[in-house]
Amino acid sequence: MHALAALALAAVTVLHPAPDLGRQVLAPDDGWAAAEGGTTGGSAARHAVTVRTRDELAAAVAGDQPKIVYVEGALDAGSRTCADYAVPEYDLSKYLEAFDPARWTGPAAGPLEEARRASAANQRRDVLIGIGSNTTLVGRRGASLTGLGLVIDDADNVIVRNLAVHDAYDCFPVWSGGDWKTDYDNLMISGSTHVWVDHVTLTDGDRPDQAEPRYFGKRFLHHDGLLDIVRGSDLVTVSWSVFSGHDKSLLWGNTDAPDLDAGKLRVTLHHNELAGLNQRGPRVRHGQVHVYNNSYVIPAGTDYQYSWGVGVNSAIYAQxxxxxxxxxxxxxxxxxxxxxxxxxxxxxxxxxVDVRAAYNAVKDPDLGGDVGWTPSLHGRVDPARAVPALVRAHAGAGRLG
Structure with missing residues (x-):
C-alpha cells in the first residue's frame, strides 16, 4: 500500500507541479496595482536567473528588460563594518559634542558634518540595490537580504515576493530638525508605478532601534522606513507580508506639497501583520489607500505612537x-x-470599536468619515475576527513555493 501511495503522489506531482512563482502575475482584482493594465513584472522573460551574492543580485535586477530573478540563500552587504566606511575625520563623540542643541541650532554643518556625509557615501555604494522595470524578484525558501536596501526608482511593472529583508542599517545618522535622520529603507518605491509587494518580511534584524541609546533626548535611529512609497508613486498592492519591530515604518507620501503626488499614491494594504511598529502603519499623504484585513500587534514596553496617520489630502479607507x-x-x-x-x-x-470616534473624543479638530471614494478593486474582505489566524498562517517570506 505504501508503494502504491507513493506512486499516486508522484503522479499527482507530475500532473500538478508546483507553480513557478516567477511566472505568476497579480490577480485582476487584487488592489490598486491591478488597475490600468495590471502588474505582470518580468513574467514575459524567456529565462530566469538565480543569484547568490549581493553583486549578482544588483546586476540581475538592473535595466528595464523583462527579467525573473530568484534569490537563493542569505545575501548581505559584505564584511565591511561601520568603522571601515568612516573617513578619518569622522568621530561620533566629537559629532555629538559639536551639535549638542545646548550649543548648536539648526541643521548640522561644517567639517564634522562633511565627514559624516563622506562616510555615508562610502556605505551607500554597498547598501542600495536598484530594481528596474519589468522585474519579478522572488526569494526561494529561506532567502534573505541583510544590511541591504531595495530601491524601485522611476520604474514600472515590478513584483517582489517571498523575500526577507533585514537591517538596512545606516551607520551615520544626521542630527536635523531636532531629531536623528537616517537614509536607508528596507524597500523604497519612488516615482514608480504598478508594483506588487507580496509575502515579504521586513525587519530591523538583530539591531533594533528600540535598543539604541538616546542622544539629545531622541532615539539614535539607524533605520529609516521599512516600506516607503514616495515621490509620485502610484498603483501599488502590498499583501500577505510581515512588518516587524520598527519605528518609522510605512511612509506613503513624503511631502505635503501636491506637485508630484496629487492623484497618485494609490495603494492597497491587505492581509499583513504589523507587529511592534511604533508609528506609520501607514502614514499617508494625498493617496487613496485601502487598508483591510491587517493584523496589528502592539507589545507592551514599546514606544507606540499611532498606526494610521491621516496626512494632508489623504483618503484612507480602512476595513x-x-x-x-x-x-x-x-x-x-x-x-x-x-x-x-x-x-x-x-x-x-x-x-x-469606532476608532475615528475614539480619536475625535480626545483630539481637535475632528476627522470626518467621508473620504470621497469607495474601493472596488479587492478580493474578499474577511471578517476581522478571522484575520489574526489567517495572517499568522500565511503571511511573510517563506510561505510560497
Whole structure:
C-alpha cells in the first residue's frame, strides 16, 4: 500500500507541479496595482536567473528588460563594518559634542558634518540595490537580504515576493530638525508605478532601534522606513507580508506639497501583520489607500505612537482590521493635517470599536468619515475576527513555493 501511495503522489506531482512563482502575475482584482493594465513584472522573460551574492543580485535586477530573478540563500552587504566606511575625520563623540542643541541650532554643518556625509557615501555604494522595470524578484525558501536596501526608482511593472529583508542599517545618522535622520529603507518605491509587494518580511534584524541609546533626548535611529512609497508613486498592492519591530515604518507620501503626488499614491494594504511598529502603519499623504484585513500587534514596553496617520489630502479607507496588545482605540489614528478617514469593523483587543470616534473624543479638530471614494478593486474582505489566524498562517517570506 505504501508503494502504491507513493506512486499516486508522484503522479499527482507530475500532473500538478508546483507553480513557478516567477511566472505568476497579480490577480485582476487584487488592489490598486491591478488597475490600468495590471502588474505582470518580468513574467514575459524567456529565462530566469538565480543569484547568490549581493553583486549578482544588483546586476540581475538592473535595466528595464523583462527579467525573473530568484534569490537563493542569505545575501548581505559584505564584511565591511561601520568603522571601515568612516573617513578619518569622522568621530561620533566629537559629532555629538559639536551639535549638542545646548550649543548648536539648526541643521548640522561644517567639517564634522562633511565627514559624516563622506562616510555615508562610502556605505551607500554597498547598501542600495536598484530594481528596474519589468522585474519579478522572488526569494526561494529561506532567502534573505541583510544590511541591504531595495530601491524601485522611476520604474514600472515590478513584483517582489517571498523575500526577507533585514537591517538596512545606516551607520551615520544626521542630527536635523531636532531629531536623528537616517537614509536607508528596507524597500523604497519612488516615482514608480504598478508594483506588487507580496509575502515579504521586513525587519530591523538583530539591531533594533528600540535598543539604541538616546542622544539629545531622541532615539539614535539607524533605520529609516521599512516600506516607503514616495515621490509620485502610484498603483501599488502590498499583501500577505510581515512588518516587524520598527519605528518609522510605512511612509506613503513624503511631502505635503501636491506637485508630484496629487492623484497618485494609490495603494492597497491587505492581509499583513504589523507587529511592534511604533508609528506609520501607514502614514499617508494625498493617496487613496485601502487598508483591510491587517493584523496589528502592539507589545507592551514599546514606544507606540499611532498606526494610521491621516496626512494632508489623504483618503484612507480602512476595513476589518484587528489590533491586539498595549493599545487603546483613541491612539490608533493620528491627524497629520488630513480631514477624514473611513473606518469600519475594527477590532481592538477583541471588541469592535469606532476608532475615528475614539480619536475625535480626545483630539481637535475632528476627522470626518467621508473620504470621497469607495474601493472596488479587492478580493474578499474577511471578517476581522478571522484575520489574526489567517495572517499568522500565511503571511511573510517563506510561505510560497
Amino acid at each position: 476589518h482590521n484587528t489590533f491586539r496588545g498595549a493599545v487603546t482605540p483613541d491612539r490608533i489614528v493620528y491627524g497629520w493635517g488630513g480631514t477624514a478617514i473611513h473606518e469600519e469593523g475594527t477590532l481592538v483587543n477583541g471588541r469592535q
